[in-house]
Amino acid sequence: MKKKLIEKLISIENEIAGEKGPFLLFGLFEREDSPNMWDIVVSSPWIDKNRRKTSEYIIDKINSELTPEEMITLSAVVVLYPTNDFVRDVTGEVDEVEHRSERLTNCVFNGITMKNAHIITSKNA
Numbered sequence: 001m002k003k004k005l006i007e008k009l010i011s012i013e014n015e016i017a018g019e020k021g022p023f024l025l026f027g028l029f030e031r032e033d034s035p036n037m038w039d040i041v042v043s044s045p046w047i048d049k050n051r052r053k054t055s056e057y058i059i060d061k062i063n064s065e066l067t068p069e070e071m072i073t074l075s076a077v078v079v080l081y082p083t084n085d086f087v088r089d090v091t092g093e094v095d096e097v098e099h100r101s102e103r104l105t106n107c108v109f110n111g112i113t114m115k116n117a118h119i120i121t122s123k124n125a
Contacts, residue, residue: 005070006101006118009040012061013120014099020057021046022098025080025087026121032113037075043087051079086110094122 006028013026025043030036040062047054055077062077080087089110094102097119104117 002070005066005073006120008065008070009062009118010099010101010120012065016058016061017099017121020044022123023121024082024123025090025119027090027117027119029109029114030116032115034075035115036073038073039076039078040074041078041080041086041090043080043082043084045082047079047081051081055079086112090119091122091124094119096124097122 009026009028013023017023021044023042023044025041027041028038029041030038040058042054042058058077058079062074063071066074082088086109093107093109094104098121100120102119102122104119105115107114107117109117
């Protein structure tokens, strides 16, 4: 993953956190079964009961900052509630980090093997 893209996503995460409140998790995950494609996974207490509304808000922010070339490397924006097992596993395993990138390789979270991950924010709930 290109450093410039990570820097843009850190900036987007920071901007959203300033507008809506802090994230428990904001990260990019490259699943082993989906090479060269990245999922953005987010979780926060402020996530609306309608996760679609939150997803659309985040996608709009990403679309306004990323180039088409950067966008094609993203496969999904996944919005999860703080009680989700995947969120609890990541935030329980990863040292707390906020507004920067912590790179992990060959890790397993909640039974899902990740080839790579860039954790921009992870906080214990």
